[in-house]
Amino acid sequence: MAERWFIKNIKADYKYISKKYALSELVSRLIVNRNIISDEMIRSYINPDFDKFHEAREMKDLEKSVDILREKIKAQNKIRIVGDYDVDGVISIYILYSALKRCNANVDYEIPDRIKDGYGINMNIIKQAKEDGVDTILTCDNGISAIDQIKYAKELGITVIVTDHHDIPFVEKENNVREFISLSADAVVNPKQSECNYKFKQLCGAGVAFKLVEILYETFNIDKKECYKFIEFLAIATVCDVVDLVDENRIFVKKGLELINSTTNLGLQELIRECELTEKTLSVYHLGFIIGPCINASGRLDSAKRGLKLLLSDDEEEAVRLAKELVKLNEDRKDMTMNGVEAAVEIIEKSGMINDKVFVIYIPDIHESLAGIIAGRIKEKYNVPTLVITKAEHGVKGSGRSIEEYNMFEELIKCKDLLEKFGGHPMAAGFSLKEENIDEFRRRLNENTILKDEDLLRKVTIDSVLPLDAINYDVINDLERLEPFGKSNSKPLFAEKNINLLRATILGKNRNVLKLKLKTRMNKALDAIYFGDIEKFEEEVSSKYGNEELQKLYNGEYNHVNLDLVFYPNVNEYNGNTTIQIVIQNYR
Template sequence: MAKWVEIRKGADFQSIGEKFGISSLTARLIRNKDITEESEIRQYLYGGLSDLCSASVMKGIIPAVEILQKKIKEGASIRIIGDYDIDGVCSTYILLRGLTRAGAEVDTDIPDRKKDGYGINEDLVKRAYDAGVDTIVTCDNGIAAVKEIAYAKSLGMTVIITDHHELQEEIPPADVVVNPHQKDCPYPYKNLCGAGVAWKLVSALWEQLRVPEQELYEDLLLFAGFATVGDVMDLTGENRILVKEALKLLKTTTHPGISALIEVNEISRETISAFHIGFVLGPCINASGRLDTAKRALELLKTTDYEKALVNAAELKALNDERKSMTDDGVQQALDQIENSDMKRDRVLVIYLPDCHESLAGIIAGRIRERYYRPVFVLTRSQDGVKGSGRSIETYSMFEEMSKCKELYTKYGGHPMAAGVSMPEEHVEKFRKRLNELCTLTEKDLTEVVRIDIAMPFSYVSERLVEELSLLEPFGKGNSKPVFAAKGVQVLETRVLGKNQNVLRLKLKDESGTTMDGIYFSDQMNEVLKTMQQKPRLAFLYYPEINEFRGQRTLQLRILDYC
């Protein structure tokens, strides 16, 4: 059971509200996010493209631009090597469009998840060399590829790394590294995704070539914002601006591939949000790299023929539907393994599903983490041993902790909240034991804390409040939706809906006597109904929203949790 804690941070909310033209309630919500300086509040509410830092400040960008200009002038062959997820595909597309517009002789390659594994490898380097490629530009990968980059350099190739992942002890011997995580990089915002870094490189290159700035925003910014959400980056600072601007573009874009993807998923342009990127559109891009080849997703972005784009988009949607079904099966196998073994006592869960498609490991790990609120690794059998992905919790820095037993791996990398790893099959049990032996998580650390922004009776909910809350969007990691709470709530009516019987319509009455409609989603509906029938009054966590149906707008509460 999660622990509910109300955030109580003081400030002169009335004064902040008056200064920025918002209610004191919204001012309090912003303070709860630890945004306190006037400049920070202004950027959070009204920040735009003019608030982005100049790309040239990022370490490596100026020398990278100089090399690229020289290679373009010489007519040298340049190859972009990306990665197979949404960030890798969008990064590749941004660099391809950016270098093509600059007059480069350029092509792309994306590793096959099963055959090649993550990022650049020696086969990809050899393939480029044999094709007469002079210069390799990586995106969303490369910072951990010490041997692979050394191999490329031994062949006389020029290598530019653009990446956003954490640096390991040894930096690859590339000609230039562009990564804001470099210790002496003065770029103030460190949390850009790979596509964000690629977009910065193109913006600096285009600035030198005097390409109109408008092209950068209209043609490429959409994909930097799209990847930021899809790669689950923090929606703070520059990321928040990129996503806000990308969502504006998404409503009106005529890009054939993105337009086709929106159409086949039957999404309304008017209401499109970060949610749709993260849970509908983005997974279709990811599905191609998971179950087939990410080159199919790249082809969707590259095509200029809308009819062809519709066919490609429909194929990606079908792949994603298949991926969902396979994921559900994998989650059930993982639950069975945990519940029927002593693994239930582990503080770090290491689940070995040898026959699971390796591309689904990260998704399954995320679902299991949600269920048990523990760090989770899901490992699968691969061509050369075992490969897997991890998803963590706030109190466990996954990359840091797994680095303590790196002698068990053939390859690894990641962030505090997520990681990837490869190892020999005989090391799986050692890996599980070592992580748990080294683990210092306490029961308190393993209890999820749900932070309540404001305890607020239903009588405060209005259309005006919902409209003002939209100022806080886009929501996502690092900028979650506000959480409101009401106690002493009576459940007056319940109605189960949906093809899978996982939607619950509610009529609720709180202590103030105000009645509101609510909606709750759950895969354990029998348990939910039983609890609600047994307790005469409950406490609810909620978020107010507008429900639009057949032209009618009504207020409703999106129920987040109850007890």
């Protein structure tokens, strides 16, 4: 697949920055490349610690919410938390529930069922709350768009506090003017409200819940240290909800990883053991691709309450059983996802859809909770905005994942006459429609789109040129300071042109790793490793240089194979030896 390579070239006084903050010029460049430019942001970035937290009281309605909760706790009124079924929702409930319990509240929780109820608080949950004698509903990771539902709760005399981080819903008036809709709740805590002065707008749902608990604990004179214990859970939610890993989110994840590696939470300990991670130092990767998906699997294929029960468990037998169940559910989810991805690829390749600029794929029989994951995999494979649709109880439901150049939410607005319901943001969306409208929906999205062919070329953004001879342990240690990597703080990528290859070897039990020996400009040898498509690599080398040169490369003989490389350097530890190597991301 063709690619466009770019070198970021942001003008800044790197010498000044490196002197002022005692950083290398390379790190100064990388920080500026990640759009971290104000003094406060740079200080928080290079030293992410609790003292860099923003004042929680600046969040609109936050103190008001704490005051309401304090009165309700004093009166022992019944409080019910209503969350969401994904990782962020489950952890938001865990934090609020544990904290309210610690303050001796009369509290329980409810999570909508993904299939039966769909996203967010609904009329049935409110009716049930009234019947159960609930005095106050506290939402987390949902509620900002539940206009009618909250109105209904208020009519029934229920106090409602909303904590959420999703975009504020709006009505489009004439000339595309957007009027934001306000809720009839008693208090609404969401940093995205235009009248909220909170400094950082990119918290996940659990992040908003945590800020509430900060002030709740202060009000009840509970030690800050106890409040910070929640950060290991918050780290999982922050990584899995794919919010920007800068500012407070960076602190949550950096500090949370330190805590989680010596966690005393029974459920997490068992889950880590069951995922065979006991010997490993957990990183962002483990949270996002192993731990998080296990908690998520219960909300996808069963009830999200299982994931929550695991975190709340104080009984070893129960924790072991639940951890095993979640890992098993996640294995099932992986198999179902793989089958779904294969079905989608077949549809794209065989139906002439391959030339569409927006993929709309209808696979009636996949589990509707997997549509989003499958859409994400297809988007990764083809670099095309992808919407995957599946049969639901009423009509069909879909989930979409996008690329930077395509604002999916805005594009869905253009088709809203075809949709029953939809919501989302630029990079991801969910929607439902009637089955007979799918083809028209596909046609309209593709006709409306302003995507050009070059928008669909994969973009490779390079931080800077880095000569292979300049790589040493100091540089690698410097780069480690930038971790944890994630959205808006991507792993740094470097490039060098025209590198001669000394030898190639295929490793791995599935023969899926390519190890290369490279020759630097100063005639030194350097190891490199590539985890991509090896067959394609061989084809490209053969077609450019001939099969003979490829064979020479494998034999370690003198050859003419030269590559441009995009890479990042790291340390390879093998049998007690440490050597410097580069990990190749792209080549040409």
